[in-house]
Amino acid sequence: MITGVAGQDGAYLSALLLDKGYEVFGCDLSIGPRACWRLSYLGVYDKIDLLQADMADADALLKAVERSRPHEIYNLAAQSAPGASFQSPVEYGNITGLGFARLLEAVLKTDKQARIYQASTIEIFGYGKIKRLAADMPFHPVNPYAVAKLYAHWLGQMYREDFGLFICNGIMFNHESPLRSLNFVTRKITNAAARIKLGLEGELRLGNTDSKRDWGYAPEYVDAAWRMLQQAKPDDYIISTGQWHSVKEFVIKAFKVAGLDWQRYVKTDPDLLRPVDVPFAIGDYNKTRQVLGWQPCVKFDKLVEIMVNEDLARWQRHLKGETFPWDAISDA
Amino acid sequence: MIKKALITGISGQDGSYLAEFLLSKGYVVHGIIRRASSFHTTRLDHIKFGSDEMKERLFLHYGDMTDSSNLNRVLEKVQPDEIYNLAAQSHVQISFEVPEYSAEVDALGVLRLLDAIRETRVKARFYQASSSELFGKVSESRQSERTPFYPRSPYAAAKLFGYWTVVNYREAYGLFACNGILFNHESPRRGENFITRKITLGIAQILAGKQDFITMGNMEARRDWGYAPEYVELMWKMLQAERPVDCVVGTGEQHSVREFTEAAFAYAGLDWRKYVKTDPRYLRPTEVDELCADPARANKELGWQPQVKFAELVRIMLDADIRALNLKPAGEGDALLRKLFPNRWWKID
DSSP states (O other), X not given: OEETTTSXXXXXXXXXXXXXXXXXXXXXXXXXXXXTHHHHHTTOGGGSEEEEOOTTOHHHHHHHHHHHOOSEEXXXXXXXXXXXXXXXXXXXXXXXXXXXXXHHXXXXXXXTTOEEEEEEEGGGGOSOSSSEEOTTOOOOOOSHHHHHHHHHXXXXXXXXXXXXXXXXXXXXXXEEOTTSOTTSHHHHHHXXXXXXXXXXXXXXXXXXXXXXXXXXXXXXXXXXXXXXXXXXXXXXXXXXOSOXXXXXXXXXXXXXXXXXXXXXXXEEOGGGOOXXXXXXXXXXXXXXXXXXXXOOOOOHHHHHHHHHHHHHHHHHHHHTTOOOSOSSSTTO | OXXXXXXXXXXXXXXXXXXXXXXXXXXXEEEEEOOOSSXXXXXXXXXXXXXXXXXXXXXXXXXXTTOHHHHHHHHHHHOOSEEEEOOSOOOHHHHTTSHHHHHIIIIIHHHHHHHHHXXXXXXXXXXXXXXXXXXXXXXXSSBOTTSOOOOOSHXXXXXXXXXXXXXXXXXXXOOOEEEEEEOOEEOTTSOTTSHHHHHHHHHHHHHTTSOSOEEESOTTOEEOOEEHHHHHHHHHHHHHSSSOOOEEEOOSOOEEHHHHHHHHHHHTTOOGGGTEEEOGGGOOSSOOOBOOBOOHHHHHHHOOOOOOOHHHHHHHHHHHHHHHTTOOOOSHHHHHHHHHOTTOOOSOO
16 A cells, blocks of 8 residues: 555556556545546556545545555655745644554554555755764754654654554655656756757746755665565665765756756746755665665666656657646646 | 733643743733633632732633644734743653544644744744653663653654754744753642652542552653642743753652652551552553653753752652642641742642
């Protein structure tokens, strides 16, 4: 069972699990074709059992778990844009934090053997005083999203220790793809580069371009999540590429791939700055490599190429009059 | 200038002492209480129905930490200078039964209130009731502000959410918001299902012939117990400081439930073994074995030194519970109060 199945990770994970022969149940707040465009894009919309469930609704979650009787549960559901969390902090806390509490209680009531993956995040560590992030770094969440995720992270650990549930916290660094939402800076950039290239747009406005991140490729990251639940014992793992780049570098590379001079089209917009931005940390995924046999193949350069080329292809198809599942057009 | 304070959880132990303390300092005190089918503000009755003029400066509003629009409205209406967020589902063991509700109040409630401060632009200083339970499975024998957290219950996880939300709002918006990480603090007004009060009330009932024994859970759990009136004074001090700082508050001494039991029964002149039973239903899925404060920052930076420690606390609580049943207490607790607090501001136990 996957919560947040309509999101980027949910879609890739659905495809991965179906490929491995799983029966997949997916929950999300909205499960219609528009909301689930990613599932259609990957050709799996009709192949999974979709259940409507709001993470704010304990009863719905219980019913979803009872209905699907899962061996594995992937809790990907969240309000997941850290910068936006300052605008609706209570909703973030309720869905991203308390949602997991409700899910855990549902599991306790139904089947304590179910293995649970919790989408934890580097954001819970906030200020990386040390450059290499190992899993025993001190916590310091700097936005309401991170506070909610930290609460969920501790719930996962506590229910593992208190009740013996098999729970893994996947501490993921940023992971992107052509299915990433448009309000995340990577996709915002690649989509804009494609539109500018095709003459559909004149400029791109960004916030803090000095912001640095460790960006990986989502399909590889959900594979790591699956591997965690196959181990003999539950544990927490860091998933990253170990490299970091700035937003500015992403812009430069993306526009280069699109064959454009970024300096002509990119402006900074002070309204897009966050009250507190997360200084970067570098992820150390050694344990993940050793124990799960996982490592990232797609890193920064390849990631940018994949995303820009995909967005260019989509806009080209659109201009030819094709309709297909996609988020950049409101009536796709 | 007359200062206004808003206290959530005003009907609880800390809320009622804090209200009395602030009223004695000339504040106008507003409190939020929930609507329930029976009145539960008995800890405030002596103020509300007393003869002192301070009752004219006490105002209660209906509200709930789960209701954002209500919190916003109260803030707009009251425009407080200081806010003390004491409201919580505060029983650790019960949080295992109501984990989601505990988070709604203890986690999201904090967030709603802080966001309401931001929305209404009220220029208030904010105190958050954080808890030593955050330390949980302790990694150091005495816990200070630098000790890592390790929550062991839904209550502790929710309080952790609340703690970090305070830090986040302080750093992101420059709010004067701080966490008091208070270790256990007791009094005659303590809730009856907290072990110290359960014991002293139980002994009083036994002496009055109304009860035969007390049932408890893990007697080996060790805690740092202090006297609530001294702790609420510290809350106020934190909001008078120049800058907002998170602070650990405790006596620095640790005792077990067994020691409290033995000391209380001995003071009452009874053999505890005849009156105490244990029942596994009072055990917790995970116990926090020990908690002990390192209150150096509170001592040095805020000049706070608790006078009531373990031995005094036992006597104070037992005298009060015995007196409440119209029996004559041994009086050592009462004598201690007279000696240690000649200018005490709390009119009743």
